[in-house]
Amino acid sequence: MLKVLIPTIMLFPTIWLTSPKWLWTTTTAHSLLIASISLMWLKWTSEAGWTSSNTYLATDPLSTPLLVLTCWLLPLMILASQNHINPEPINRQRSYITLLASLQTFLIMAFGATEIIMFYIMFEATLIPTLIIITRWGNQAERLNAGTYFLFYTLAGSLPLLVALLLLQQSTGTLSMLVLQYSQPLQLNSWGHMIWWAGCLIAFLVKMPLYGVHLWLPKAHVEAPVAGSMVLAAVLLKLGGYGMMRMMIMLDPLSKELAYPFIILALWGIIMTGSICLRQTDLKSLIAYSSVSHMGLVAAGILIQTPWGFSGAIILMIAHGLVSSALFCLANTAYERTHSRTMMLARGLQMIFPLTAMWWFTANLANLALPPLPNLMGELMIITTLFNWSPWTILLTGLGTLITAGYSLYMFLMTQRGPTPNHIMGLQPFHTREHLLMALHLIPVILLVAKPELMWGWCY
Amino acid sequence: MASRLSRIWPTLSRVRLSAALGSRCVSQTPKSSASGAAVATDLQPVSPAAQDSHGHAEVSPFEKNPDFHGFHHHDSFVDEWNMKLAFFFGISVAIVIGGTFIHYLPDHGMRHWARREAERLIKQRESEGLPLMTENFYDPSTIVLPSSGEE
Numbered sequence: 001m002l003k004v005l006i007p008t009i010m011l012f013p014t015i016w017l018t019s020p021k022w023l024w025t026t027t028t029a030h031s032l033l034i035a036s037i038s039l040m041w042l043k044w045t046s047e048a049g050w051t052s053s054n055t056y057l058a059t060d061p062l063s064t065p066l067l068v069l070t071c072w073l074l075p076l077m078i079l080a081s082q083n084h085i086n087p088e089p090i091n092r093q094r095s096y097i098t099l100l101a102s103l104q105t106f107l108i109m110a111f112g113a114t115e116i117i118m119f120y121i122m123f124e125a126t127l128i129p130t131l132i133i134i135t136r137w138g139n140q141a142e143r144l145n146a147g148t149y150f151l152f153y154t155l156a157g158s159l160p161l162l163v164a165l166l167l168l169q170q171s172t173g174t175l176s177m178l179v180l181q182y183s184q185p186l187q188l189n190s191w192g193h194m195i196w197w198a199g200c201l202i203a204f205l206v207k208m209p210l211y212g213v214h215l216w217l218p219k220a221h222v223e224a225p226v227a228g229s230m231v232l233a234a235v236l237l238k239l240g241g242y243g244m245m246r247m248m249i250m251l252d253p254l255s256k257e258l259a260y261p262f263i264i265l266a267l268w269g270i271i272m273t274g275s276i277c278l279r280q281t282d283l284k285s286l287i288a289y290s291s292v293s294h295m296g297l298v299a300a301g302i303l304i305q306t307p308w309g310f311s312g313a314i315i316l317m318i319a320h321g322l323v324s325s326a327l328f329c330l331a332n333t334a335y336e337r338t339h340s341r342t343m344m345l346a347r348g349l350q351m352i353f354p355l356t357a358m359w360w361f362t363a364n365l366a367n368l369a370l371p372p373l374p375n376l377m378g379e380l381m382i383i384t385t386l387f388n389w390s391p392w393t394i395l396l397t398g399l400g401t402l403i404t405a406g407y408s409l410y411m412f413l414m415t416q417r418g419p420t421p422n423h424i425m426g427l428q429p430f431h432t433r434e435h436l437l438m439a440l441h442l443i444p445v446i447l448l449v450a451k452p453e454l455m456w457g458w459c460y
Numbered sequence: 461m462a463s464r465l466s467r468i469w470p471t472l473s474r475v476r477l478s479a480a481l482g483s484r485c486v487s488q489t490p491k492s493s494a495s496g497a498a499v500a501t502d503l504q505p506v507s508p509a510a511q512d513s514h515g516h517a518e519v520s521p522f523e524k525n526p527d528f529h530g531f532h533h534h535d536s537f538v539d540e541w542n543m544k545l546a547f548f549f550g551i552s553v554a555i556v557i558g559g560t561f562i563h564y565l566p567d568h569g570m571r572h573w574a575r576r577e578a579e580r581l582i583k584q585r586e587s588e589g590l591p592l593m594t595e596n597f598y599d600p601s602t603i604v605l606p607s608s609g610e611e
Contacts, residue, residue: 021535025542032549039558043565061569072554079546082531428520431530432543440550447559453568 001057001112004041004071007034008108011101020090024082027097031075031104038071042454050114050178057112058178061458062310065318066242070107070235072444073325074100077227079437080329084225084336085137096137099129100227107235111242116165116175119246120158123203123239127154130236133228134220146219153216157206160199167196168250181249188254197254200247201262207240208295210262211269221288222341226332229284233291233328234321241295241317244302245310252305259303266303267386267396269296274403278410282341283331286411287324290367293404294320297397301382304389312381314457319374319445323366326441327411330360333434334415337427343411348420356430357416359438366445368408369401374448374455 011030018026041064045051050058059067077100085096103126110122127150135147169175172183188197206213217237221229248255273292280286294316301313333356334346350357369376379401386393448455521528531542567573585592 021532021538024531025538025545028542029545029549032546032554036549036554036558039554039561042562042568044569075546075550086533426520429522431528433530433546436543436546436550440555443555447555451562451568453571454562456569 001052001054001059004034004038004067005057005105005108005112007037008071008101008105011104012098015094015097015101020093023090023093023097024078024086027101028075028078028082031071031078031101035068035071035075038068041067053114056114056118057109058114059112061456062245062314063111063242065314065455065457066235066238067108067111069238069318069321070104070111072440073231073234073321074104076325076329076437076440077230079433079440080230080332081225081227082433083431084332096133096227099133100231103129103231107239110239114177116177116180116246117169119243120162120165123207123243124155124158126236126239127151130220130224130228130232134224137225137228138223139225140223142219143223146216146223149216150220153206153209153213154203157213158203161203164196164199168200177246183250185252186250188251194254194258197251197258200251201244204240204243204247205262205299207243208237208299209240209292210299211265211272211292211296214269214273214292217292218285218288221291221328222282222284226328226335229288229328229332230325233287233324237291237295238317238321241298241302241313244299245313248302248305255303255305259305263300263303263386266296266300267393267400269293270300270400271396271403274400274407277407278403280407281343283334283343283346283411283415284328284341286343286407287327287331290327290404290407291320291324293400294324297379297382297400300386300393304382304385306385306388308381308385308388311456312378312385314378315374315452315455316378316382318455319366319378319448322441322445323363323375326359326363326438327367329434329437329441330356330363333430338424343414345421346424347414348416348418350416351420352424352427353430355435356438359435359442360412360416362442363438364408364412366442367411368405372449373445374452375445377452 007030011027011034014026014030015023041052041059044061044064050060052059078097081096081100085093088096106122106125106129110119110126113119113122131147131151134150135143138146165175171186172180174180174183186193188194206216209217217232221232224232270293273289273296277286277289277293280289298313298316298320301309301316303309331341334349335341338346340346349360366373366375369379371377383394383397383401386397521533524534525536525539527536527540529539529543531546532539582592
């Protein structure tokens with residue numbers, strides 16, 4: 001664990017002591033090396049339990065894929081931001097990369113935490129760099145509103161979580177995940193206990209986000225600069241899913257009845273947000289709502305609490321993280337050239353950027369869950385386990401899959417096909433950097449087809 | 461009806477567009493980049509700072525450096541080396557070497573071992589005539605239940 005955490009902390013001296021000419025080169029190389037080292041976490045020395053442990057941090061089959069995803073994402077964020085941050089004064093560039101690196105540190109410690117309070121502190125700590133990135137480097141005036149929504153939605157959900165965790169500490173005497181998984185089931189039979197149950201989960205449901213409390217997400221994703229959107233979509237949403245999976249162990253047997261409304265909300269959210277996607281004119285907003293839709297499926301899978309549900313949730317989280325981030329990068333390439341997110345203004349791009357059209361195509365195919373990509377595998381596992389729980393859910397999930405295919409196709413056709421607008425005169429050709437960025441996003445998704453057991457978690 | 465409409469529509473649309481765009485219909489002149497930018501920014505006004513900072517409005521970096529890779533606008537040496545290092549560490553190290561490492565991980569999650577162990581146990585139990593698996597995981601005599609009188 002430390003062999004990744006210490007290099008990540010050493011990113012800070014790297015950022016501030018490198019000469020301005022080589023800042024982006026060295027940070028990219030450094031973070032890619034960290035990402036390569038993080039692959040060593042995938043070597044599990046035991047079959048089900050915790051590995052790579054020290055007193056405070058450990059990895060287990062649930063957190064390892066998410067940790068590798070986090071470490072992989074930092075170099076991608078740096079690559080994506082290079083173009084639009086480069087013209088700023090050097091100290092501001094350094095501050096920006098510092099924020100990304102600090103997010104990385106907090107996220108590694110959050111996913112690796114063995115004590116739930118540490119996870120909570122890191123969960124909250126990730127809010128601050130993200131808030132700064134959104135409100136300082138966002139491009140429109142709405143970024144302030146977006147930051148407010150983002151911060152206060154998450155905080156409003158997580159204050160009950162803090163109280164719930166302290167109550168748990170009082171009653172069980174420990175909050176270490178290593179110990180809690182073996183503790184006796186709690187006696188949960190009063191109204192107070194039900195409120196405690198809700199308190200444990202609300203923070204993560206807001207973060208996922210669940211459909212009713214999802215309003216912060218489109219704002220935050222749209223107003224954030226590309227690195228902010230990437231890290232939000234790829235990793236921060238998964239913090240919610242990961243937290244839920246950790247807490248579920250202790251929340252039985254209340255979850256059997258109490259999860260009902262949340263499962264229904266999640267499933268309904270898939271359809272509603274999918275339908276909203278079909279009506280979007282703003283490209284980033286479309287991708288943001290598609291994230292809500294996919295995460296609704298993940299939330300439903302986790303709340304079902306079966307092995308297939310958990311496995312499907314992890315697989316879908318990893319696959320969606322990479323693909324959603326790829327889509328945001330593509331949207332940013334269009335934004336950097338036309339300074340507009342309106343899809344109609346940057347249409348027919350296949351004619352002028354044919355190679356990029358391949359990236360758009362692959363990313364959209366992955367988004368609509370094309371076999372054999374892991375997006376489909378995760379979705380199928382969740383849909384199957386939901387069907388096992390109640391056959392009626394197939395109506396909602398099937399319709400959701402249909403709508404997902406619909407809006408992914410819509411996104412592809414709107415941006416790539418059709419007549420190139422007359423007002424587009426000179427757009428820069430696609431940079432090598434942007435092609436590399438897309439390759440580094442989509443090659444892991446394709447490689448995961450070959451070895452999906454990396455993502456299956458400990459339930460399978 | 462539809463065929464008639466399809467014959468009239470191109471002229472109709474052109475008339476409407478030219479009326480709306482006015483002189484901008486003559487859009488082949490290089491000056492139109494300014495009006496093109498104005499059309500793009502009608503919905504999303506771009507601050508002058510952003511335009512200047514990206515340099516797109518002025519000159520494309522490909523003119524000064526035809527081998528521009530997208531990494532550094534003014535220095536082609538840094539741009540080229542950034543590209544080389546990003547590709548090396550990203551593809552050669554992370555994906556190729558990392559992928560090879562992952563591929564050769566021994567029995568990830570002990571799944572192959574579990575399969576072999578199960579087959580071995582089945583063969584052993586069948587040869588001894590034992591049932592493949594007992595119904596009770598724990599020996600029932602060791603479980604102490606509270607008497608039905610208590611809560």
